Amino acid sequence: MRLIEQAWYQNHWLRWLLLPLSLLFWVLSSLRKWAYASGLKKSFNAGVPVIIVGNIGVGGNGKTPVVIYLVKLLQQMGITVGVTSRGYGGNAESYPLTVEADTRAEQAGDEPVLIYQRCQVATVIGPDRVANCQRLVEQGCQVIISDDGLQHYRLQRTLEIVIIDGQRRFGNGWLLPAGPLRELPSRLKQVDAVICNGAEAQGDELQLTLQPGHLVHVASGKTLSVDEFQQAHGKQAQALAGIGNPQRFFDTLAALDFQLHNPLGFVDHHKFIATDFEQFSSQQPLLMTEKDAVKCREFCPQNAWYLPVDGVLNEADAQHLTQLINTRVLN
Template identity: 75%
Template sequence: MRLIEQAWYQQHWLKWMLLPLSLLFWLLSSLRKWAFRLGLKKQFKVSVPVIIVGNIGVGGNGKTPVVIYLVKLLQRLNINVGVTSRGYGGKADNYPLTLDNGTSAQQAGDEPVLIFQRCNVPVVVGPDRVKNCQQLIELGCQVIISDDGLQHYRLQRDMEIVIIDGQRRFGNGWLLPAGPLRELPSRLNNVDVVICNGGQAKTGEMSLTLSPGALVHIKSGTSLPLEQFVSSHSSQAQALAGIGNPQRFFNTLTDLNLSLSKQVEFVDHHQFSAEDFQQFDDQQPLLMTEKDAVKCRNICPDNAWYLPVDGVLSEADEQHLLQLINTRVLN
């Protein structure tokens, strides 16, 4: 765990050193929000409904599985849905960038590429979310899901869904940089839905579980159910993760009765190189997340596999979510 994360989640003394910067962060972010409320900064309403899927904390909360879940939910209603994202970690020559089959994670960022490959819907990335939305509207989208963007108040929204990490929750409860929060927990009182990813959901929160699928060989695309994977390979494996909460992925693997001989953490959105794989044994399977795999297909070793996961809500929560969407988005 990085030193800054120890300050956020383990009550490290460093948080007290950073507290003055957190007060400055609170002041500036509060002034910005009030500027939008008073009309000093202009908000833009696009011609189709916008659903924000975001968080009040720093990464690793599980937004991407929820975005994919929502896309598939809306597709079942025969709605043309598109996704916009900042495209963090990517760098394109021009924005807005509309993803296609040849778009790399280096251009668009890992999460947008993952969403595009999983859902096969229009995905547009760029720093100007209003322009991104206008591009999606031109592509025929009837509803737009914004991956992140809760604090992007320039874009008006019809519905806000916030994801929280049920295990880490809000850490020490402080704002950046002394804590992991972009906004205070009181912000949750003004959103439409709070989804708790893992851990124990609190009253009023929906509970999300992550359901693992069959392991996929990165180079060939061959998929194997866990039982077949273990019988043809081994229950012992190595693992890496470059996500917001790597330990969540490692715990998932051990919960599947896989024994990890080595586990290596990278920072979220890490740009992998061939050298990163030299520390692993090529005689044991190497497992990673799907988010990492979209960046590694051309550089990973032949023993590399990824584990896809799907976000799942209970039937009651899904019905409640559908009612909210019908009321606040589709009507």
Template identity: 55%
Template sequence: MRLIEKVWFNSHPAKYLLVPLLLPLSGLFWLLSTLRRLSFKVGLARSVKLTKPVIVVGNIGVGGNGKTPVVIYLVELSRSLGLTPGVISRGYGGQAPHYPYLVTAESTAVEAGDEPVLIQQRCQVAVAVGSDRIASAELLIAQGCDIIISDDGLQHYRLERDLELIVVDGQRLFGNGLLLPAGPLREGQWRLSTSDLVIYNGKKAKKNANQPLTMTLAATEVANVQSGQCIKLLDFIKLNPSVNAIAGIGAPQRFFDTLKTNKFNVKKQQSFVDHHSFTLADFSDFDDTIALIMTEKDAVKCQGFCQSHWWYLPVDATFSDVDRALLTDKIKALL
């Protein structure tokens, strides 16, 4: 974990030096973001209404909240209602030949970014990436999609949304509660009360949230990065009494905790920054005779050089019957 993240989330002693130094920048960030929101509110800047309903899944803080599993869940839920969903994403870290870029089964994380490739491979759904989310959405509508799900984009106010979901990390919550860069927040906690639904990942929803829901991430199998072979979780653990683990996501400790909760014996673990571009050299310190397990998001970036003993743990968002019914009703209301 980077030092600044330790200051944000773990009350590292360096906070006494860094936070006072960064607070003026947080004040400037607050001013600029407030002026930007006001420009849309008073009509100086214009939001664009699309011809099909738009669901935005975002967060008020830095990454690692669990947005991607929620997007995947909404894709499947929309399909169960007879809809043809499409997903738009910024495609962070990708270098596509043009934008908007339509992700295909042959697209790589280098081209499209790790999360869009993960979503396309997992769901076989139309995914478009680009900084202009409106252009991306219009491309998907032209492809026949009748509902658009935006992976992130909560602060992209140019895109008018019909349903807004904020995902909150139930463990880290809001860190020290400060705006960037002194804290991890892009918008203040007041923003929760303005959203249609607030989803707490891994912890009971707070009462002050607007329409709070609780989500858990569940794993049932392990998949081989190289072959795609899937093995039931318990069978894999029996065959591999010890594993090594890596994670290059927003909250890597959450992944390592998930492994331990599922009775994995983790011999060695190593974390990387979110969206890390892996190379084979990153794995040189690991014992090749022991299974190496990673997140699904990391796996899409390792397919070009993966080894036969590398595996990833797919996780699925799960909701109570009551919360699923609420999500279903919200989507039906858009139609």
């Protein structure tokens, strides 16, 4: 675990040194939010409903599975939906960038490419979310889902959905950089739904479960169920994860009865290069997340497989979210 994460989640003494910077962060972010709320700074209406899927902290909390869940839900309702994202980790020559079938993760970022490949949905990335939304409206989108952007108050929103990591929760509860939070937990009282990922939901939170799919061979696209895979390759495996909370992925593999040898976590959005794989043996399967796989298909070793996951809500929570969308977004 990085030193800064020890301060956030293990109460390392470093947090006290960073506390003055957190106070400054709180002052500046509060002033910025007030400026938009008072009209001093102008916010923009996209012209169609906008659903924000965000968080109050840093790191991966499970936003992408929720975005995919919402995209598929709206598509089933017959709604033309689009997705906007900052495209973190991407380096496009110009913005807004519309993700296409041949767009690489180096251009658009790993999550937008994953969302596009999974859903075949209009996806536009760039630092200016207002411009992104305008591009999506031009493409005929009736509803826009913003992947992240809870704190992007320049963009008006119809619905706010916040995802929290059920295991880490809010860490030490402090704002950046002394803690992992962009906004205080009190912000959750103002949003429309809070979804808990990775542990038991608390209070009025909705419960998200990540349901593993079939394992996919990175190079060829061949798929095997977990049982078929373990019959063919055994249960011994190596693993890597470049996501916000790598341990969540390793726990998922362990729950599937894989016996992992020295699983290796990378920082979120890690830009893989071929030499990253030299430390792994070619004699055992190497398992990774789908988010990792979109960044390294061209140079992955032949023993690399990824495990896609789908976000699943129980029946009551799914009905609640559907009703929320029907009443707040589609009416």
